[in-house]
Amino acid sequence: MNWDDTTDATAPERLVGASADREDQAVEAALRPKDLDEFIGQEKVREQLDLVLRAARARGATADHVLLSGAPGLGKTTLSMIIAAEMGAPLRITSGPAIQHAGDLAAILSSLQEGEVLFLDEIHRMSRPAEEMLYMAMEDFRVDVIVGKGPGATAIPLELPPFTLVGATTRAGLLPPPLRDRFGFTAHMEFYGPGELQRVVHRSAHLLDVAIDPDGAAEIAGRSRGTPRIANRLLRRVRDYAQVKADGVITREVAGAALSVYEVDARGLDRLDRAVLQALLKLFAGGPVGLSTLAVAVGEERETVEEVAEPFLVREGLLARTPRGRVATPAAWAHLGLTAPAGADGGKGQQDLFGA
Numbered sequence: 001m002n003w004d005d006t007t008d009a010t011a012p013e014r015l016v017g018a019s020a021d022r023e024d025q026a027v028e029a030a031l032r033p034k035d036l037d038e039f040i041g042q043e044k045v046r047e048q049l050d051l052v053l054r055a056a057r058a059r060g061a062t063a064d065h066v067l068l069s070g071a072p073g074l075g076k077t078t079l080s081m082i083i084a085a086e087m088g089a090p091l092r093i094t095s096g097p098a099i100q101h102a103g104d105l106a107a108i109l110s111s112l113q114e115g116e117v118l119f120l121d122e123i124h125r126m127s128r129p130a131e132e133m134l135y136m137a138m139e140d141f142r143v144d145v146i147v148g149k150g151p152g153a154t155a156i157p158l159e160l161p162p163f164t165l166v167g168a169t170t171r172a173g174l175l176p177p178p179l180r181d182r183f184g185f186t187a188h189m190e191f192y193g194p195g196e197l198q199r200v201v202h203r204s205a206h207l208l209d210v211a212i213d214p215d216g217a218a219e220i221a222g223r224s225r226g227t228p229r230i231a232n233r234l235l236r237r238v239r240d241y242a243q244v245k246a247d248g249v250i251t252r253e254v255a256g257a258a259l260s261v262y263e264v265d266a267r268g269l270d271r272l273d274r275a276v277l278q279a280l281l282k283l284f285a286g287g288p289v290g291l292s293t294l295a296v297a298v299g300e301e302r303e304t305v306e307e308v309a310e311p312f313l314v315r316e317g318l319l320a321r322t323p324r325g326r327v328a329t330p331a332a333w334a335h336l337g338l339t340a341p342a343g344a345d346g347g348k349g350q351q352d353l354f355g356a
């Protein structure tokens with residue numbers, strides 16, 4: 001089993017992994033909202049972006065550069081496409097890792113049309129020289145193309161047409177401040193609430209021509225870890241189950257039964273997440289226990305436990321990282337239907353550790 005949660009599109013994904021696998025990529029185009037009205041949730045971002053784009057349109061100008069930050073699968077690529085569509089502008093897509101040399105970036109920039117939207121995914125992974133070229137391009141719509149090497153090298157200035165850069169990053173904190181400051185508008189995407197995810201599921205079911213009732217959509221939403229991409233993926237697995245084992249209609253019972261086959265529980269934890277919690281509770285009485293010990297107990301690499309399982313468990317308030325080790329919260333005992341053993345108090349008396 002590969003628990004990899006990185007953006008390697010060829011890696012077999014776990015069902016609740018947030019990055020896109022091959023199957024996601026094949027269907028995502030069809031499920032992407034095409035304009036701001038269709039885009040569900042993220043009310044603040046939508047309202048602010050709507051203003052930015054409307055004002056630019058009214059002035060007949062090119063929109064300000066936009067930085068989108070947020071976890072995988074929350075809709076950054078989707079929003080970049082919406083920005084281009086709303087501006088009636090062509091869209092060019094590239095990514096930080098694809099731009100290794102400043103020359104790669106110069107080639108892209110110098111071929112942009114006026115008003116074009118350049119989507120630069122994983123912008124935090126661009127090389128340093130390319131980044132510096134980008135500063136000038138964003139601010140002055142100009143690049144210096146270096147011709148030759150050594151003392152004879154000369155910089156030839158090249159004017160660029162006004163364009164809109166849309167940068168996306170899962171790690172806004174990794175962006176150098178001079179780059180961050182050159183964006184006129186920064187949108188931080190949050191995880192989605194259950195009601196919003198329910199609407200995502202409902203909308204996707206409609207597009208995929210799958211019958212679903214509101215409870216069925218709510219059940220899938222509740223297991224989707226706040227992430228539309230996961231909601232859409234779970235929907236596809238539940239659809240299979242409904243076709244084969246039920247009459248094709250997704251109800252709460254059908255969704256629940258389908259996802260228990262795939263070992264995704266009511267809160268969206270999968271087998272690995274539960275194994276970590278179970279070890280912490282059953283073997284170590286709720287902790288504190290060191291990461292390495294916990295990893296050995298579940299038979300996984302340290303990194304897998306730390307990077308794949310823990311972030312969601314921490315976000316859900318089921319596990320805390322403390323200076324003395326990992327600690328289960330009272331919610332963790334409750335979620336696994338276990339009672340804290342006598343002497344342990346399910347983490348309540350361990351509060352001092354949290355603030356330490």
Ligand SMILES: Nc1ncnc2c1ncn2[C@@H]1O[C@H](COP(=O)(O)OP(=O)(O)OP(=O)(O)O)[C@@H](O)[C@H]1O
Pocket residue numbers: 018019020027028029031032033038039040041042071072073074075076077078079170200228229232
């Ligand atoms: N607000 C939304 N409403 C409806 N569907 C959405 C929304 N946001 C995302 N989706 C769906 O979720 C899927 C993933 O979205 P997207 O590819 O835009 O995520 P991302 O933030 O670019 O992820 P990554 O960081 O992996 O590149 C898309 O198929 C899209 O249809």
Ligand SMILES: [Mg+2]
Pocket residue numbers: 076077078121
């Ligand atoms: Mg993306």
